[in-house]
Each structure stands twice: as C-alpha cells, then as structure tokens.
Amino acid sequence: MISPRFRLVPHFGRAPFQVTANRRETELANDGDRDWEALLAAAQGGDGEAYRAFLRAILPYARAVARRRLGDESQIEDVVQDALLTLHRVRHTYQPGRPVRPWLAAIVNRRAIDAARRRGRIGTREVSDDLALETFADPEANSIEAAEASETLSRMMTGLTPKQKEALELVKLKEMSLAEASAASGQSVGSLKVNVHRAIRRLRRGLDRDAAE
Amino acid sequence: MTGRATEDVIASLAAEASPVRPLAPPLSRAGRLLLVLGLLSVATIILLGDLDGMATRYAGRESMMMAETGAMLATAILAFCGAFALSVPGGSRAWLAAPLPAFLLWIGLSGAGCYDLMLRRGLGGWGAVGDGDCVLFLLGASAAVGVPVLWLLSRARPLEPLAVATLGGLGVAATAAALLQFFHPYAVTLIDLAFHLLAVLIIVAVAALLRRLALRPA
Numbered sequence: 001m002i003s004p005r006f007r008l009v010p011h012f013g014r015a016p017f018q019v020t021a022n023r024r025e026t027e028l029a030n031d032g033d034r035d036w037e038a039l040l041a042a043a044q045g046g047d048g049e050a051y052r053a054f055l056r057a058i059l060p061y062a063r064a065v066a067r068r069r070l071g072d073e074s075q076i077e078d079v080v081q082d083a084l085l086t087l088h089r090v091r092h093t094y095q096p097g098r099p100v101r102p103w104l105a106a107i108v109n110r111r112a113i114d115a116a117r118r119r120g121r122i123g124t125r126e127v128s129d130d131l132a133l134e135t136f137a138d139p140e141a142n143s144i145e146a147a148e149a150s151e152t153l154s155r156m157m158t159g160l161t162p163k164q165k166e167a168l169e170l171v172k173l174k175e176m177s178l179a180e181a182s183a184a185s186g187q188s189v190g191s192l193k194v195n196v197h198r199a200i201r202r203l204r205r206g207l208d209r210d211a212a213e
Numbered sequence: 214m215t216g217r218a219t220e221d222v223i224a225s226l227a228a229e230a231s232p233v234r235p236l237a238p239p240l241s242r243a244g245r246l247l248l249v250l251g252l253l254s255v256a257t258i259i260l261l262g263d264l265d266g267m268a269t270r271y272a273g274r275e276s277m278m279m280a281e282t283g284a285m286l287a288t289a290i291l292a293f294c295g296a297f298a299l300s301v302p303g304g305s306r307a308w309l310a311a312p313l314p315a316f317l318l319w320i321g322l323s324g325a326g327c328y329d330l331m332l333r334r335g336l337g338g339w340g341a342v343g344d345g346d347c348v349l350f351l352l353g354a355s356a357a358v359g360v361p362v363l364w365l366l367s368r369a370r371p372l373e374p375l376a377v378a379t380l381g382g383l384g385v386a387a388t389a390a391a392l393l394q395f396f397h398p399y400a401v402t403l404i405d406l407a408f409h410l411l412a413v414l415i416i417v418a419v420a421a422l423l424r425r426l427a428l429r430p431a
Contacts, residue, residue, distance in 0.1 A: 046232035055223040081222050088226045089431040090370050092233040093301040106302035110372040 033099060041096040055084060061101070062108050069112035072119075079115045083108040156206040160199050163187065167195035236369060239297035239304065246297075246365060247290060250358065254392055262395035270397070277326060278394070284319035285391040288312045292384030293362070300369035300377045300428075309376055312383060319387070320410070327403040347393060347405065351412040354389035359420065363427040370431035374424035382420025386413040 036057060043051035059080065066079040086107050094103055157165055170181035171192060178189045187195070236242065258264070271278035295308030362381055371377040390409065424430070 043230055044233050044235055046230055048227045048230040051230040052223060052227035055226060059219065077219060081219055084219070084222050084226060086372070086431045088229070090302060090372070093236050093369050095235055095238055102303040104302075106304075107372065110302070 033101065036100040037097065040091070040094055040100055044091060044094065044096070055087075058100075058104055062104065065105050065108040066112050069109055070116060075115055075119070079108065079112045082115070083111040086111055152207075152210065153203075156203050159206065160202060161195075163191070164195045164199035164202070167192045168199040171196050172200075236301065239301055239369075240294055242365065243294045243297040246293060246362065250388060254388070257392070258395045263397075264395065267395055267397070274326070274329075277322065277329075281319065281322040281326065282391055282394050284315050284322055285387050285394070287315035288319055289384045289387035289391065291315055292380045292387060296362075296366055296377050296380035296384060297369075299373055299380065300366050300371040302372055306376075308380065312380070312387075316383070316387070319390075323406050323409070324403075327406050330402060345408070347397060348408050348412045350393055350396060351386070351389045351409065352416070354392050355385045355412075355416045358388050359385040359416070363420065363423070367428045371428055372431055374428045374430040375421060378420045378424035378428060379417055382417035383413075385420065386416040389416070 036054060039050045039054035039057065043054055062080045062083055063076055066076045066083070067073075070076060070079065087104070090107065094100070157168075160168065166185050167181065167187065170176045170184055171178065176184065178192055181187070181192050182189050185192070237245075267278075291308075291312035295311050298304040298308045299306070359382070362385055363378075366377055366381050390413065393409075420427075
C-alpha cells in the first residue's frame with residue numbers, strides 16, 4: 001500500500017498548519033522516502049506497476065545526483081538511463097526497510113563516474129574534425145557552399161552574350177535536345193552548338209581565373 | 214537521449230519486473246561465510262594439522278604465535294566484511310582501510326618472529342628453510358577458499374569490482390596464511406616470509422584480475 005504523499009500529522013497544543021517550512025519539507029521528504037521504500041519492496045516482489053511508479057518517482061533525484069557529479073547537461077539523461085538499467089540488475093541488493101536514497105545515489109554516482117572516465121578517454125584518443133562536420137555532416141554548411149557556387153556561376157553568366165547564355169540554358173541546364181532548343185530560341189542547330197561551346201569555354205576560363213586569385 | 218527515451222527504458226524495465234529475492238545484509242552474509250570457513254578450518258586442522266610441530270616451533274613464544282595468528286584472522290575477518298559491504302551499492306569506502314592495521318600487525322609480527330629467529334640461529338635464521346611447499350599450500354588453500362568466496366560476492370553484481378575483489382583476495386590470502394600456521398613444520402625465516410608475502414600479493418592480484426569474470430559486475 002502506497003502512503004499518501006501529503007499527510008498532516010496532528011500536533012498537540014499547536015495548529016497543524018503552524019509547522020515550520022523546514023520541518024514540513026523534511027516530513028514530505030520522509031513521506032517520499034517511505035513511498036520509495038514501499039514501491040521498491042513491491043517491485044522486488046514482481047509488481048510491475050509499483051516498479052514503474054518507483055522508477056518514475058526517482059527520476060528527479062537521479063537527475064540531480066548525476067548533475068551534481070557531471071555538470072554536463074548533455075550527458076545527464078544518458079547517465080540516468082544507464083543508472084536505471086544498473087538498478088534493474090542490482091535491485092535484489094536493496095534491503096527492504098532501509099533508506100533508498102544512499103543506495104540509489106551510489107548507483108547513479110557510479111554510472112556518472114564511468115561516463116566521466118569514458119569521456120576523458122575519448123577526449124585523449126580522438127580528435128574532433130570540425131571541417132569534416134561542416135563539409136559532410138552539417139546540411140547548413142553544405143547549403144552555404146552550394147549558395148556560394150550558385151553565386152559564382154550567376155556572376156560568370158553575366159559575362160556571356162545573350163545568345164550564348166540562351167543556348168547554354170536551353171541545352172545544358174534545361175537539357176533540351178538541339179532541335180527543341182532551336183525551335184524554342186529560333187537559333188539554328190549549328191549556331192546553338194557554337195554558342196554552347198563558346199559559353200563553356202568562357203566559363204572555364206572564368207573558373208580558372210577565380211582559382212588563380 | 215531524451216526524456217521520451219527514458220520513459221521507454223522505464224516501460225521496458227517495468228515489463229521485466231520478475232520477482233527477486235533480496236540479499237541478506239552484507240555483514241550477515243560475511244558472518245555466515247566466516248562461520249562456515251571457521252568450522253571447515255577447525256575440522257581440517259584437527260584431521261590433518263601438524264599440531265605437535267607447531268607446539269615445538271612456538272615453544273616459549275606461544276603469545277607471539279597467538280598474536281600473529283590473531284592478526285591474520287582479524288585481517289581475514291575485516292577484509293571479508295569489507296568485501297561484502299562494498300559489494301552492494303552504498304557500502305562505505307572506509308571498509309577499504311579497515312583491514313590495513315591488522316595486516317600491518319600481521320606483517321610486523323611475522324617480521325619480528327623472523328628477526329628473533331635470526332638472533333637465535335645467526336645466519337641459519339636468514340636463508341630459506343622451506344622448499345616452496347608453503348607457497349604451494351598458500352596458493353592451493355586460497356584457490357579452495359577463494360572460489361566460493363568470489364561466487365558469494367558475485368551474487369551482488371558489485372558496482373566496484375576492483376575494490377571488492379582486492380578485499381576478497383586479501384581475506385582469502387589471510388585465511389590461507391592462518392591455516393598455514395597449523396601445517397608449517399618449521400620456523401619462518403626472512404626469505405620464507407618474503408615468499409609468503411609474494412604468495413599473498415599473487416592471490417590478491419589474481420582476484421583483482423579475475424574481477425570481471427568472477428564477480429559479474431553490473
């Protein structure tokens with residue numbers, strides 16, 4: 001049976017609500033601890049619902065212990081989950097009737113220490129390659145690069161004659177056949193071939209010049 | 214990972230909430246182990262021990278022998294209690310230092326015994342008398358005692374296997390050394406003592422090396 005979380009204890013010669021803040025917090029904490037003890041003892045007996053309630057109830061405390069040990073917010077949830085798995089494996093070591101907090105804190109602390117050591121080992125053996133991240137893994141970095149390339153191409157296209165630009169757009173960018181491009185532009189097939197060739201040559205020279213700069 | 218993933222972990226663990234039998238308190242388990250070891254040791258000493266040889270060896274130095282054996286037993290008791298206490302989450306790390314005074318007393322008294330022998334026998338009290346049998350006895354007795362001890366410790370799936378294995382190994386070595394007192398046919402010289410210490414170190418090191426295999430840490 002789970003004890004109610006809020007319970008007013010009668011105080012003789014004093015109104016129940018005159019309990020000081022600290023005392024009340026202590027009482028509530030004690031009630032919480034007794035809940036945990038009852039839930040964990042029930043979980044040891046195979047009560048899945050009590051176990052679920054226990055694991056949910058201890059999460060804030062487990063996170064607080066992990067935070068105190070690590071300080072790195074990104075690792076806390078990993079450590080808490082690791083601690084829950086460990087708790088599951090060693091739940092038979094809890095002695096019913098004993099306080100849960102020291103037992104639980106030892107588990108979370110252990111897993112936090114392991115996580116900190118693991119991070120230390122990775123830090124000494126592996127090197128972060130920021131350029132690799134920007135070029136291949138980060139879509140925003142790649143889109144910036146693509147935008148820069150597009151800007152360069154647009155700038156170079158302004159150096160082409162109108163007929164060369166039209167021929168290049170129809171044949172190479174829109175991938176029309178020469179006959180279709182001829183019908184669309186009014187240029188003869190021969191003119192289209194010559195204009196595309198000259199446009200590409202001019203763009204290539206522009207790229208070489210950019211690379212040299 | 215996120216809070217959602219934590220909820221998933223909780224759900225999967227709750228689904229696997231099979232009944233488990235809580236372990237008895239660590240000191241109670243250590244006490245039961247010591248009781249069984251004590252009974253078996255007494256039976257072995259009565260049946261196989263060289264009690265006459267021991268009486269001759271310690272003639273006139275009975276109090277020294279009792280103090281030395283007492284220090285070995287105290288080391289074993291404190292080391293076993295520490296190993297069991299640290300095998301469950303929340304055990305005090307002060308247990309790591311608990312057997313140290315008794316261990317130092319054991320080494321000190323053994324060293325004093327060797328020094329006394331040297332004074333009485335001159336150079337004859339320096340060199341090795343034994344032929345390695347005592348080291349083999351220590352290793353053999355440690356294996357016989359160590360296997361069940363490590364199995365008992367492994368039931369808790371210790372979170373700190375190195376500390377548990379080291380204390381367990383020390384307890385096993387001290388038990389074997391105390392047993393050796395009743396089977397050793399001659400006085401211990403300084404070289405013999407060095408071999409005994411080497412055997413103790415080997416036993417503790419083997420226990421520490423086997424910690425992952427033997428203790429199944431969580």
